[in-house]
Amino acid sequence: MPTDQFREIETSQSDALDWLAEHGDTLLSYAAARVADLATAEDLVQETFLAAVIARHHFRGESATETWLVGILRRRIADHYRMLSRRPKGVCLDESRMSEKVIDQGATRANSGTILGVGDYESEEFRSALDECLQRLPSTLAGVFVLRVLDGLEVGELCDMFQVSRGNLRVRLHRARAGLRDCLSRTWL
Amino acid sequence: MLRTLQYVFTFGCQESLQLLSQRRDEPLSRLETWALRLHLLGCRTCGRIDREFTLLESSMRQRTDRALQLSPAARRRIRHAIEQRLMD
Numbered sequence: 001m002p003t004d005q006f007r008e009i010e011t012s013q014s015d016a017l018d019w020l021a022e023h024g025d026t027l028l029s030y031a032a033a034r035v036a037d038l039a040t041a042e043d044l045v046q047e048t049f050l051a052a053v054i055a056r057h058h059f060r061g062e063s064a065t066e067t068w069l070v071g072i073l074r075r076r077i078a079d080h081y082r083m084l085s086r087r088p089k090g091v092c093l094d095e096s097r098m099s100e101k102v103i104d105q106g107a108t109r110a111n112s113g114t115i116l117g118v119g120d121y122e123s124e125e126f127r128s129a130l131d132e133c134l135q136r137l138p139s140t141l142a143g144v145f146v147l148r149v150l151d152g153l154e155v156g157e158l159c160d161m162f163q164v165s166r167g168n169l170r171v172r173l174h175r176a177r178a179g180l181r182d183c184l185s186r187t188w189l
Numbered sequence: 190m191l192r193t194l195q196y197v198f199t200f201g202c203q204e205s206l207q208l209l210s211q212r213r214d215e216p217l218s219r220l221e222t223w224a225l226r227l228h229l230l231g232c233r234t235c236g237r238i239d240r241e242f243t244l245l246e247s248s249m250r251q252r253t254d255r256a257l258q259l260s261p262a263a264r265r266r267i268r269h270a271i272e273q274r275l276m277d
Contacts, residue, residue, distance in 0.1 A: 009275050016275070017268060020267055024264060025258045030253070032257050033255060041257075046270055049267055053271055053275060122251075127248075130249070146249075149246050155214050170210075170214070177210050177213075181242065181245055185241075
């Protein structure tokens with residue numbers, strides 16, 4: 001291997017390991033808030049660093065390194081949900097997830113339980129109930145909801161991203177809210 | 190006109206909940222806004238569910254406040270993957 005190339009790799013490696021040391025935790029926190037489990041969040045962080053290593057020549061330092069890395073991670077998270085929602089029905093059927101039919105039935109039940117005034121929403125118990133419900137939500141619903149609520153993506157952007165009609169997206173967002181609310185009213189007691 | 194009246198008179202909790210969700214993402218039409226307003230005047234359940242939707246979204250946003258740390262094992266794995274990628 002020529003010396004220049006070797007030196008280039010060495011510099012890139014030292015840069016990438018610096019990024020990992022400095023921004024690894026921030027990226028993990030960002031991903032963990034947006035996906036259902038920690039293992040997936042760690043995988044997405046790893047993919048982000050690998051993509052950053054490949055794209056390192058395009059990074060001109062115009063934005064802060066962290067902003068650049070978070071930008072890559074955001075695209076990875078969107079890809080992750082897009083891939084999950086493209087998976088054909090029946091493949092890798094996960095019994096622990098709620099079915100959309102059940103969500104529809106629960107969504108309009110007037111006498112369904114409540115989550116208001118039951119306890120402390122800041123508590124660790126509430127947080128873990130929300131985590132559990134988010135894990136049980138079908139990924140076709142969780143993806144659009146997370147990107148809408150946490151990243152503020154607009155309806156049009158989400159339709160383009162997931163290749164769905166406006167009507168379909170509305171139904172997905174509504175089912176996500178209704179499903180989570182219904183799940184919390186039963187889980188968090 | 191007939192369609193408008195039909196819409197307002199057949200407007201129930203199902204339509205209301207769909208719109209309570211939809212208005213968080215995009216503006217409603219004038220007819221939808223009025224039908225929803227009228228429904229909420231007489232339906233406490235839908236009003237409660239709307240407050241629960243608000244609570245749900247603010248709790249979701251609080252998830253972003255959690256500061257996590259990469260475990261030493263995950264850090265080692267990522268480090269190894271970076272080194273591997275650079276050698277390819």
